[in-house]
Amino acid sequence: MALCGFLLFFITPAQADDTYEITQYHVDVNVLKNGDAELTQKITYDFDGDFHGVYYNQDLRGIKGVSNINVSAVQNGTTINMNQSSTGDNNTYTLEQTEDNLKIKLFHAISDETATFTYHYLLHGVVTNYKDTAELNWKIIGEKWDVPLKNVLIKIQLPQKNIKELQGWTHGKLDGQTTVKRTAGQVLIKLDENPENQFVESHLLFPNNVTPDNPNRVNKSIKKNVQRQEAELARQANEKRKRSERRSTIIKYLLLGLSLLSVGGWWLWRWRNPGNPQKPLPPVVHSYEIPEYSAEVTQAIIEDDQPNSKTFSAYLLELAAAKKIAIKKTGTKKDDYEVVLLEENLLKENKLLKVLFNEVGDGSKFSLKQLNKFGKRQRNSTKLQNSFSEWRKRVFKQARKSGYHDAVNAKLRTIALWSTLGSSSLLVVTMVVFWNTWVFWLLLLALIVNIVVCHFYRKKRPKYSKSGWQLLYRLLCFKKMLQDVGRFDMKKVGDLILWEQILPYAVAFGLAKKVIKELQTNFSTAELETNFGSYYPIFILGTGNFETAFNNSFTSAITSNSTSASGDSGGFSGGSSGGFGGGSGGGAF
Structure with missing residues (x-):
């Protein structure tokens, strides 16, 4: 069953001038034989301004609850273990837990520094054992983050190794990387950056004997349906990538053509508008003759x-x-x-x-x-x-x-300047698009020549x-x-x-x-x-x-008033397989 959203955790917001970034987001998931999962999240914040602390919301819908909660922080190499308290004192945390949500609010005053906050707890019933397979379907990163998450690494470790039938798929941003390590019984998910309000969902299938003590069992078969579903999602993702690549290629070469056309057009205009060239002035010498004008x-x-x-x-x-x-x-x-x-x-x-x-x-x-x-x-x-x-x-x-005053030359000089600025801007944008290719160097040469030609055109007129x-x-x-x-x-x-x-x-x-x-x-x-x-x-x-x-x-x-489409595992696709946890997220206050 598809699950999404949860109630926002209302807190006192930071001032508009205070900002923060999440520069690293590491998650370790240790799946147990009974189908529970030990979750450790290490989230590194870079604060710009004055903050009172951070918070995290764990969506519990679709699972059996949470226990064994521990919270800590590392700042300037010092580890601080947080104690639960309702006082709001520095280096304490509060919990608000319902059937659907776990809300952790961590009080840690910090200004213009970096700190890593660790959340460790046990989630119950994250794996379901069916007749033909066991399944883990989980939005490990929810869609309630208001800032991008950088350097994302998720490691899911199963309680058994050498799992030949282990399959894994990831849903979310299409440029992530999923690695299924069957020998190690492990799945790794990596993203350079996950956008704000974008979930990352992991969908795993593995034999029932990996979680033999799991009480969460359903007497039906799902494996073939899941594989067909994931194959279709992978096909759609691959089609989307291909369309995106085709669109990007078309845009790239249209931009290249427009850049070269703009440069060529301005050079042609220059040839057709010679204006009134003047010879360079001779060296300036002393003159003692009073000018004829005031x-x-x-x-x-x-x-x-x-x-x-x-x-x-x-x-x-x-x-x-x-x-x-x-x-x-x-x-x-x-x-x-x-x-x-x-x-x-x-x-x-x-x-x-x-x-x-x-x-x-x-x-x-x-x-x-x-x-x-x-x-x-x-x-x-x-x-x-x-x-x-x-x-x-x-x-x-x-x-x-x-x-x-020569009005003709003045007009030509203005047109030449703006034409060069426009065509050069297009060249610079196109150079960025063709970075690390031979086209980049061709465009760089064209840019230099473009500026030099404009300089001498204006200088002679x-x-x-x-x-x-x-x-x-x-x-x-x-x-x-x-x-x-x-x-x-x-x-x-x-x-x-x-x-x-x-x-x-x-x-x-x-x-x-x-x-x-x-x-x-x-x-x-x-x-x-x-x-x-x-x-x-x-x-x-x-x-x-x-x-x-x-x-x-x-x-x-x-001035006083101025002023993968085959159904195999390992691919990243869009859409969702209906995993729990979509309402998870956090921030700072």
């Missing part, structure tokens, strides 16, 4: 991206040099700066400046202290963010008007037009000169008036501190004070400089 536009062209907050600092310096605003040091602290409006028309064409002067300040000026305070409110920070975003877009649009490529080179040479400041005499480049024009570019490139330091080395204090214009008090005097102070204040303000 600092913020220059930075946008070099990066091919919208400018950042440092670039806005450079923009303010350009306005100061053009006498449209004034930047003043108002105290001794690093953020004691004030920006004064000198040309009111600026506010008509620049929303960000309008917010800074009219809402952060009083309409004619604003200070960095006011900016810090203004940005602390989320609504104000959002308004600054939106205004800054508009300014960045406007500058980037202005940079694009220079004609440096920059996002810059022919004129933009030449412009980029000039700008990079100018930036290179600023990066190498300190390796040449700055006076030979030009006087301080020229360096006053260059400084906003140094700010936009993030090189202001380096340039200021070298200016102080190459020019005297008198020269700087006389000839460095409005930049002297805000960069040279004091402990800080305007660029750093403004960038810190502005960045803080705009």
